[in-house]
Amino acid sequence: MEIEINNLQHSFPGKPEREALAEINCQIKPGQFVAIVGPSGCGKSTFLRLIANLLEPSGGEILLDGKAPVEIAAQRRIAWMSQSPALLPWLTVGENVALAQRFRPQVSQPGLSAEEALRRVGLRDDLNAYPSMLSGGMQQRLALARILTMDADLWLMDEPFSALDELTRERLTIELLELWRPLQPTVLWVTHHIYEAIRLADRILVMSPAPGRLVGDIQVNLPYPRNEPAPAFQSLLLDLRAMLGQVSKQIAL
Amino acid sequence: MNNRHSEIAAWVMILVFLALWELGVRMLQIPPYLLPAPSVVLQTLIANPAVYARATFITVGEALTGLFLGVLAGAVLAAFLTLFPGLENGVMTLAILVKSTPLVAVAPLLTLWLGFGVLPKIIITGLLTFFPVLVNILSGLHQIDPALMDLFQSWRANRWDIFWHLRLPSALPYLFAALKISAPLALIGAVVAEWTGASGGLGKTMWMAYTNLNLPFLFAAILILAVIGAFLYRFLVWIEKRTVFWVQPLQE
């Protein structure tokens, strides 16, 4: 899915009004894996929510394949994932995964079946278990499986792994890439781990503190799998840190 | 102390209490019209099974029917307010007015208008039970995990889908919390309503027994009410575990 963002601006109502995003302009090609980094409170989550049609922008426009997000969302082409796996505790694993398909999808070709999706993430055997029985990492895998059933060509991920421990996070990062590769949807991945951004994305957008602006747009041309020790990795890491250091005191590794 | 132990402890406490009561009455030679011994109360109960069975059936029937109607009214009203949030203030004000009206004043009026049958009792228990249910379910319908809300909105789910798949299941734990409050209330309400005029039921039996200063009869009725109240509560907890299995109960 191609994304075009023109003069996007957003403020939250209140006394006084809080401007979250100053003018943002950018274009994203289909199949790009884009990471969005920035200090806390810079508006990266707000940015993502606007694209996901969870918020109405105060100004500017967002075009997904030339259409408004409302239309695209109605076709179930946008997959949303956040820090919380958002699983319904009263449904089984299988039912949760199948949930996306329940809302009268207008797509002619739904994605993978629930079973197949679960197999891809390695949870096939837990089909009849309940989410409360799964670990944090398994729950996020479940959320991923749910996305796989949607045949969505835009994945919007708001720090999905930041609640997990480091080892799980690393493992899931690798698994995510494996799931992404055969489908190649456009991915917008918000994170405050620069390290994770470099691992995953072929393009990194850097945002300034609120009101957020795009202050950096870096292509990442490293080959996969990306090794931390590699000098190219390290130099990119330093560059990004410096860039972020200039815009805030807070840097997560 | 695990569940099994605490249950046994509870039973032991009850038995000790009963034993002390029995001993106290016997040793102090307290006449039955002041305080009957548990053995006498039990004897009275066993000697009149048909009378108590019928009275229990009537009162429990009134309580359950009123409870059902109260829950229905509370739940429907809560659902309605969720779909039309603008009306919440107005409706809640009315509901609080209803709740604040003392039953003691309303019950005799209802008896006067509707007679001594079961209808006024059902209305009273309905009025008693509907408010906790309304407040609790309204709470539950609003307390939705925001992450789940985001998910549903990202799917462009309509108001009805959100209600049926998200709000309703989220509200179920609250429904049971309300039921656990309302069920005992309903029982008490039915009994109190019967005191203002009834052709049958445990409340009537209690009133008749008291005005005859037949305390053993009175206490036997009270015993039945206590047992039923406890049983009702246990039953609700049992159903709750099966229906709302995903939530740890807040209190037992």
Next chain:
Amino acid sequence: MRRYISLLILLMMILSSCKTLDSFENPLNADIHELTFMAGYKPQANLPFVGVYVAQEKGFFKEEGLSVLIEHSPGSGEHLQLTATGKVQVTTQDAAILLKRRADPGLPLVSIALIGQKGQQAYAALKTSGISTIQDWKGHTIGYKGTPPPDLFALLSAAGLKESDVDLVNVGFDPRLLTEGKVDVYPVYKSNEPYLVRSWGYELEIWDAADYGVPTLGLAYVTSDETLRTQPQQLARFLRAALRGIQYAADHPEEAVEIVIQYAGPETNPDHMRFMLETELVDLRSESTAGNGIGWQTEEQWRALADMLQEYEAMPLVDVQQVFTNEILKAAR
């Protein structure tokens, strides 16, 4: 889906209890009724109640072509309201209260037969208290039910005592207050509390206001002005059967008590009911009934009571002739 099934089961149980409840309404009486009688208190052996119970069970009402629905007031005056509005055709009431309600707030009620030719109100003290005359009341606590009754003041006056000589206390129905020493003198109905107190092993000293020249009247059958005007025939048939019932009870007290227990239930002591019946039978007859039959009432009786109430309670004036009528008694002969 599973979780909803348990809820459904709960629902079904409740719904089924609603249905079967209907069949438990009014178990003792027929569905169709032409006349509703509401006893002024719970089922017990007060004489007017007994007359109705016996008439019902022995078929006297049926013989008069009446189908009577028997109800009981829970004791907060509902029977008066319901009779005044015509929902109930006949009820019972204490004569003094009838007079008061006629005066204020002006309930249009009228007595059609005076069953208790003398009232049952009296005062009792434990024999062990040493109080043997009313003069001995001086300095003691005297209980009263509801508002301080005029007959109490009349009694004190007749014995030469002032209200300030005694300590008046509001009590409810609870003779244990007397036995446990919370009051020295307790207001009783002669036919009721003395039985209980004696069964607990205490002896009583009883003072009847009538013995001191204070006029008292007992229970009457009462109807509304409207019903009196529109259904005198029905009332006459009712009265005829009820009076027959009272006479039958006087002749067959044991059977009458059994019938009363049918209405009063196992919570009630049959011996207590026997005592109540026999005590009230004593005041069934008087000079007025001698020539005219039970239930007969005279203007003198009512006037004496009204005067006493007016003197001691500042009751507004009431036309005594409006309060009672013997017309139905005559029609019932």
